Amino acid sequence: MIYNMDNKTIEADAYDTDKAEHPHYLRSYEQYFRPLLDKEIRLLELGIYRGGSLLLWRDYFQKGLIVGLDLQPVTVDDASGRIRVYQGMQQDTALLDRIARETAPEGFDVIIDDCSHIGELTRISFWHLFDHHLRTGGLYVIEDWSTGYWDSFFDGVGFSYQPNLKFRPKLFRIRSSLAHLQRSAPRLRSILRPLKRLLNRKQFRSHDYGLVGFVKELVDESGMADITREDNGRPPYRPSKFREMRISPGQVFIVKA
Ligand SMILES: C[S@@+](CC[C@H](N)C(=O)[O-])C[C@H]1O[C@@H](n2cnc3c(N)ncnc32)[C@H](O)[C@@H]1O
Numbered sequence: 001m002i003y004n005m006d007n008k009t010i011e012a013d014a015y016d017t018d019k020a021e022h023p024h025y026l027r028s029y030e031q032y033f034r035p036l037l038d039k040e041i042r043l044l045e046l047g048i049y050r051g052g053s054l055l056l057w058r059d060y061f062q063k064g065l066i067v068g069l070d071l072q073p074v075t076v077d078d079a080s081g082r083i084r085v086y087q088g089m090q091q092d093t094a095l096l097d098r099i100a101r102e103t104a105p106e107g108f109d110v111i112i113d114d115c116s117h118i119g120e121l122t123r124i125s126f127w128h129l130f131d132h133h134l135r136t137g138g139l140y141v142i143e144d145w146s147t148g149y150w151d152s153f154f155d156g157v158g159f160s161y162q163p164n165l166k167f168r169p170k171l172f173r174i175r176s177s178l179a180h181l182q183r184s185a186p187r188l189r190s191i192l193r194p195l196k197r198l199l200n201r202k203q204f205r206s207h208d209y210g211l212v213g214f215v216k217e218l219v220d221e222s223g224m225a226d227i228t229r230e231d232n233g234r235p236p237y238r239p240s241k242f243r244e245m246r247i248s249p250g251q252v253f254i255v256k257a
Helices: 025-038 052-060 095-105 119-133 147-151 167-185 184-201 210-222
Strands: 041-048 067-070 083-087 109-113 134-143 242-246 252-254
Touching: 025 109, 025 134, 025 147, 025 252, 041 052, 041 119, 052 067, 067 095, 083 095, 095 119, 109 119, 119 134, 119 210, 134 147, 134 184, 167 184, 210 242, 210 252
Parallel strands: 041 067, 041 109, 067 083, 109 134
Antiparallel strands: 134 252, 242 252
């Protein structure tokens, strides 16, 4: 088949992968993957079940090396020689180092985590792979992050609606004066800071269980330049490690700065 590279779509129906059940996942992947189509990319997927998604990526990236990891033994029928499969745990950082050394010594272009969907395990492999084995400009995708809203899931907890604080005009005026004072009298900052923290508390309620909690940690990383500002934050300054973070239903896309 001859593909028009600009329009090549990811057709998952013919493959043994649950990605076929989520057409919106595939459309988002297309947006990020198109510029990489004819490149010799290195892609790592954590969690491969029966290997169907590896075959899908192999056929989509005609020059790519496709690497998979799963705690179960997985055998993939691949005549191309462009697929490598490893057995082990996503949280085993020594194994992740070995995989990277053997398959992507210059770093992966794409890493997809479709693995345990457990917050603390996802966190270990994310920071290890992101910091050490993802190229600058590389893409890290976390799938199915909303398992953190499922009561039935390992570390998920059902969402219970908690109303945010009501708008109270008097309190708002006090907070407004406080903000004004903070700007005009910086030397009072150490007194005003805890007061402000107290008066602004619990305005917004946040569900932070499991993978949902980890995604919110990643939002903080996106704000790192402001968190560490010399004037208004907690120095020493450092910019965010992320060039972009996009959250969509079921997927998080992060581009490394
Ligand atoms: C949702 S399935 C993967 C589906 C596959 N990516 C696809 O698109 O067809 C999740 C896989 O993660 C594996 N898994 C779960 N916890 C793991 C862990 N801690 N380390 C490695 N693999 C794990 C499971 O064995 C399972 O095969």
